[in-house]
Amino acid sequence: MIINITRITKTVFFLTVFLSVNVFAELKGTGDLGIVIERAAGQVKLINTSKRVAIGSVEGLGDLSHASTVFSRDARYAYIFGRDGGLTKIDLLTSTISKRIIQAGNSIGGAISQDGKLVAASNYEPGGVKIFDSETLSLIADIPAEYGDSQYSKVVGLVDAPGRKFVFSLYDAGEIWIVDMNDTNKPLIKKFKGIGKQPYDGLITPDGRYYVAGLYGEDGLAVLDLWNVDQGVKKVLTDYGRGIEKLPVYKMPHLEGWAQAGKYLFIPAIGEHAVIIIDPDRWLEVARIKTYGQPVFAIARPDGRQVWVNFSFPDNDHLQIIDVAKMDIIKELVPGKAVLHMEFTPRGEEVWVSVRDEDRVDIYNTDTFDRLAQIPADKPSGIFFTHRAHKIGL
Amino acid sequence: MIINITRITKTVFFLTVFLSVNVFAELKGTGDLGIVIERAAGQVKLINTSKRVAIGSVEGLGDLSHASTVFSRDARYAYIFGRDGGLTKIDLLTSTISKRIIQAGNSIGGAISQDGKLVAASNYEPGGVKIFDSETLSLIADIPAEYGDSQYSKVVGLVDAPGRKFVFSLYDAGEIWIVDMNDTNKPLIKKFKGIGKQPYDGLITPDGRYYVAGLYGEDGLAVLDLWNVDQGVKKVLTDYGRGIEKLPVYKMPHLEGWAQAGKYLFIPAIGEHAVIIIDPDRWLEVARIKTYGQPVFAIARPDGRQVWVNFSFPDNDHLQIIDVAKMDIIKELVPGKAVLHMEFTPRGEEVWVSVRDEDRVDIYNTDTFDRLAQIPADKPSGIFFTHRAHKIGL
Numbered sequence: 184m185i186i187n188i189t190r191i192t193k194t195v196f197f198l199t200v201f202l203s204v205n206v207f208a209e210l211k212g213t214g215d216l217g218i219v220i221e222r223a224a225g226q227v228k229l230i231n232t233s234k235r236v237a238i239g240s241v242e243g244l245g246d247l248s249h250a251s252t253v254f255s256r257d258a259r260y261a262y263i264f265g266r267d268g269g270l271t272k273i274d275l276l277t278s279t280i281s282k283r284i285i286q287a288g289n290s291i292g293g294a295i296s297q298d299g300k301l302v303a304a305s306n307y308e309p310g311g312v313k314i315f316d317s318e319t320l321s322l323i324a325d326i327p328a329e330y331g332d333s334q335y336s337k338v339v340g341l342v343d344a345p346g347r348k349f350v351f352s353l354y355d356a357g358e359i360w361i362v363d364m365n366d367t368n369k370p371l372i373k374k375f376k377g378i379g380k381q382p383y384d385g386l387i388t389p390d391g392r393y394y395v396a397g398l399y400g401e402d403g404l405a406v407l408d409l410w411n412v413d414q415g416v417k418k419v420l421t422d423y424g425r426g427i428e429k430l431p432v433y434k435m436p437h438l439e440g441w442a443q444a445g446k447y448l449f450i451p452a453i454g455e456h457a458v459i460i461i462d463p464d465r466w467l468e469v470a471r472i473k474t475y476g477q478p479v480f481a482i483a484r485p486d487g488r489q490v491w492v493n494f495s496f497p498d499n500d501h502l503q504i505i506d507v508a509k510m511d512i513i514k515e516l517v518p519g520k521a522v523l524h525m526e527f528t529p530r531g532e533e534v535w536v537s538v539r540d541e542d543r544v545d546i547y548n549t550d551t552f553d554r555l556a557q558i559p560a561d562k563p564s565g566i567f568f569t570h571r572a573h574k575i576g577l
Numbered sequence: 578m579i580i581n582i583t584r585i586t587k588t589v590f591f592l593t594v595f596l597s598v599n600v601f602a603e604l605k606g607t608g609d610l611g612i613v614i615e616r617a618a619g620q621v622k623l624i625n626t627s628k629r630v631a632i633g634s635v636e637g638l639g640d641l642s643h644a645s646t647v648f649s650r651d652a653r654y655a656y657i658f659g660r661d662g663g664l665t666k667i668d669l670l671t672s673t674i675s676k677r678i679i680q681a682g683n684s685i686g687g688a689i690s691q692d693g694k695l696v697a698a699s700n701y702e703p704g705g706v707k708i709f710d711s712e713t714l715s716l717i718a719d720i721p722a723e724y725g726d727s728q729y730s731k732v733v734g735l736v737d738a739p740g741r742k743f744v745f746s747l748y749d750a751g752e753i754w755i756v757d758m759n760d761t762n763k764p765l766i767k768k769f770k771g772i773g774k775q776p777y778d779g780l781i782t783p784d785g786r787y788y789v790a791g792l793y794g795e796d797g798l799a800v801l802d803l804w805n806v807d808q809g810v811k812k813v814l815t816d817y818g819r820g821i822e823k824l825p826v827y828k829m830p831h832l833e834g835w836a837q838a839g840k841y842l843f844i845p846a847i848g849e850h851a852v853i854i855i856d857p858d859r860w861l862e863v864a865r866i867k868t869y870g871q872p873v874f875a876i877a878r879p880d881g882r883q884v885w886v887n888f889s890f891p892d893n894d895h896l897q898i899i900d901v902a903k904m905d906i907i908k909e910l911v912p913g914k915a916v917l918h919m920e921f922t923p924r925g926e927e928v929w930v931s932v933r934d935e936d937r938v939d940i941y942n943t944d945t946f947d948r949l950a951q952i953p954a955d956k957p958s959g960i961f962f963t964h965r966a967h968k969i970g971l
Contacts, residue, residue, distance in 0.1 A: 210604060210670055210671075211651065211653065211670075212607040212649065212651030212652045212653025212654070212669075212670070213606040213607050213608055213651070213652065214607055214608060214648075214649075214650060214651045214652025214653070214963060214966050214967065215650045215651040215652070215693075216651075232650075233650050233651060233693065254608075255606065255608075256608060256609045256626075256627050256923075257605065257606030257607070257608045257609040257610075257627060258606045258607065258608025258609070258652065259605065259606025259608070260606070275606075276604055276605075276606070277604075297924045297925070297926045298922075298924075298926050298927075299609075299627065345880045345882070345924070345925060345926070345944075346926075346944050347926070390839065390880050390881045390882075391880040391882075392839075392880070392881075392882070410882065410902050411902075445784065445786075446840060446858075464840075485969070486739045486784050486785040486786070486969060487784045487786075488739070488784075488785075488786070488804065508804050508805075528692075529650075529966070529967030529968075530691045530692075530739070530967060530968070530969055531691070531739060531969075532691045532692050532739070532740075532741070533692075550739075550740050569608060570964070570967040572608050572923070573608065573923030573924060573964040573967065574923075574924070575879070575880060575924055575925075
């Protein structure tokens with residue numbers, strides 16, 4: 184009898200352990216999950232976009248200023264790149280840290296390979312790119328951004344590209360590099376030199392064809408056609424003008440936010456109250472839309488019918504919405520102080536907006552512009568949803 | 578003591594039940610899952626595209642000829658539309674049927690609304706569309722395809738569109754209808770009459786802007802610009818030719834397979850050994866590529882750099898791959914007898930191909946064209962991956 188009870192007790196114990204794991208880790212799909220960066224607290228909030236709720240949070244992520252995120256191929260894990268060189272793999276199903284490493288001294292962003300097997304981080308200090316196994320975060324390749332006389336450049340604008348490649352820009356060197364990771368033991372690096380002064384960020388078009396670096400040290404953009412790399416990097420829009428009104432730049436626009444809507448690219452003009460519309464067939468400016476402030480992000484609704492624009496200080500309480508067919512602003516919203524980021528639901532019916540200084544995330548219907556919900560968040564900045572796992576360049 | 582044991586026993590019992598559910602339902606992400614239709618057996622195989630393996634199967638799904646699938650917003654559930662009017666909701670995490678109804682006598686396809694809350698089925702018999710709650714499969718709206726003198730038309734080419742809409746074609750009536758489901762109690766129906774003879778299938782462009790119906794009763798396509806519905810339906814490519822070589826049509830091409838790659842649409846020519854390339858800005862044919870047989874599906878790799886084409890009997894052992902930049906066929910594969918369908922992994926590095934008469938699914942690297950794996954399957958037809966949950970029109 185005593186033995187029996189002991190057995191039963193043991194069974195109960197083990198079952199309880201198993202159960203508790205499973206209670207915290209409810210069985211659920213991961214297609215409608217996401218994270219909100221809570222920068223000041225060094226934590227992230229996990230959210231569900233179907234229910235419009237927070238479902239958990241994970242802390243202890245270090246310095247999350249300028250933090251960005253990519254997702255695993257199964258949409259279960261988020262990889263968070265912190266400014267302090269921290270790379271953290273978070274399990275969205277259990278709200279726990281699966282793995283955390285400090286991979287550099289100062290880092291600016293990351294990417295995940297087309298097949299989801301490799302995670303890459305771009306670093307300021309030491310300047311270069313490190314590539315990790317997405318499962319274990321063990322180091323696969325270390326690519327110092329060496330140039331000139333044994334100098335090392337800050338690396339910016341890191342993106343994944345089709346064919347298990349990564350592409351990035353060397354800020355100090357004025358170079359664009361492609362790394363082919365098909366053989367993980369032998370990364371093949373192709374370098375494009377003299378592409379322009381101070382590439383400060385880069386993007387890849389949604390089809391993975393064009394890599395575009397914005398230049399800070401001179402006017403224009405550097406464009407690399409990945410379908411025709413032998414043609415080299417082309418400088419375009421050399422008169423696109425950082426300087427028409429010569430305003431001080433409070434915040435550099437983000438290029439990853441550049442929107443392709445229909446056949447055009449919508450880009451924030453640096454130091455100007457305008458969004459520039461570019462035809463990527465000819466790399467010419469086709470129109471320029473005046474905006475409320477200096478744009479930071481110009482992001483297309485997934486169907487490409489609208490482009491949403493936020494602004495740098497002191498105009499960062501506003502949002503403007505461009506109708507792509509009309510090529511005009513059709514709506515203005517004032518969510519509150521410090522609108523830092525926007526993320527659309529996968530098919531674009533709603534958009535989540537971080538309003539940092541109001542400690543809120545606001546959710547809008549993109550058709551009616553009605554505010555549908557508000558979620559409290561601690562100084563929210565970037566918002567990232569899991570469907571990014573399946574997009575090139577996000 | 579006795580009371581205690583009873584309590585413990587009860588606890589063990591409930592824990593065991595909970596445990597058993599959770600053992601069969603391993604905690605996992607759902608972003609890399611999918612299903613393969615095993616038509617003859619009336620079942621589906623569940624698969625994992627990261628591991629390239631089958632992870633389960635679900636039987637008892639009725640007549641799965643011409644079956645298609647959409648996915649829930651959380652990527653956990655597949656909705657399978659059977660030819661016999663069966664609509665089955667499958668849980669990919671537990672490999673079980675969550676719900677199954679027979680909603681019509683003869684059905685041809687389905688769609689899920691932009692917000693994932695509504696599932697719609699298009700029916701031949703009785704002709705019309707039924708719309709269900711995606712959670713419970715309870716009927717939300719019944720829309721008979723009534724036309725003329727109280728006749729009912731077969732419904733084809735049903736797709737979701739932005740703004741919680743569905744769009745479809747009435748084969749017998751020659752009409753296109755838009756249903757606005759913003760108020761689920763009051764579906765708003767907009768009808769376009771006289772759009773052409775016998776629209777046999779339809780598609781919506783990936784941006785959700787153009788609805789295109791293929792016409793069987795006459796040459797040409799019917800195009801509706803959903804950004805400008807007041808302009809009505811336009812007939813285009815009226816000379817595109819069902820009939821240049823006047824071949825017998827063994828299998829109608831699928832329009833949902835029509836590819837948008839870059840700025841062009843690639844469409845299978847009916848009754849001709851050719852893929853037609855259309856510029857949707859002007860709705861003109863820009864080129865025509867000769868193919869090995871009569872194309873059934875022409876599907877773009879997600880980056881738009883390739884279009885893969887399969888063929889109707891007797892050429893259905895072949896695949897041809899079009900290079901979009903070169904506008905030419907660059908590769909031919911012969912997987913085996915009865916190549917019925919292809920599905921690309923979300924970012925396009927691999928493609929899964931069903932080879933029905935060989936009882937296999939083959940997986941190819943889309944860069945090297947190497948065959949990476951084979952998965953046994955019972956007369957496989959359609960292959961569908963969960964990332965479709967986040968795409969307009971899929």
